[in-house]
Amino acid sequence: MLARIAAELGPWSWWVAGMILLAAELVAPGVFLVWIGLGALATGILSLLFWTLPAWSWQVQCLVFATFSLAFTLIGRKLMASRGASSDEPLLNQRTASLVGRTATLQEPIREGRGRIRLDDTWWPVTGPDLPAGTRIKVSASHGRDLTVEPF
Structure with a gap:
């Protein structure tokens, strides 16, 4: 069933998956699905460019998606850590x-x-x-x- 939907949607299947993941972040907050959703959207951009190439198989797409998701997760983690939560009461719980x-x-x-x-x-x-x-x-x-x- 998923293979049929992906075949019908073509390169847009990654965009749909990315949007579903971004929407899931609203239901299950934690700022984690955002990075995976961005990985799916980035894979969707490459799919629009390379969909007609024979080398752009589903295996390659999954590897690209995993790579993008990992990269976005690491970048996002670094961004979130560098924000530094400054407080007007730094000793509130101390x-x-x-x-x-x-x-x-x-x-x-x-x-x-x-x-x-x-x-x-x-x-x-x-x-x-x-x-x-x-x-x-x-x-x-x-x-x-x-x-x-x-x-x-």
Whole structure:
């Protein structure tokens, strides 16, 4: 059945396949079928040019389609990676990193390198030099949930 449709459509079968793949991208988003669809459209362009040549068999067409699809996928992947998602809140999902540079008062003393501070409405475990409660400190780094502090 597919062979009959391809034979009736001739070189336009690649254009139809490309459009179907591009339409499928709308149903299943992920920006992957776009590159394969573009590969089919590029193969369709070559089919319009070479359809009458005996060397332009279905095997050659499939190899050209696979090559174009791979090339467009690699180019598309590189383009998508180079876009770089810049954000107005780069530390939005990195709460401890967003606390670096803040100052606070030690609520509990730092003993043997461990203590706690209260920033906003949260208690945070801290590491740093031994300091008494009430000392003004500055958050200098974050490691997971722990904050590294130094006297301010």
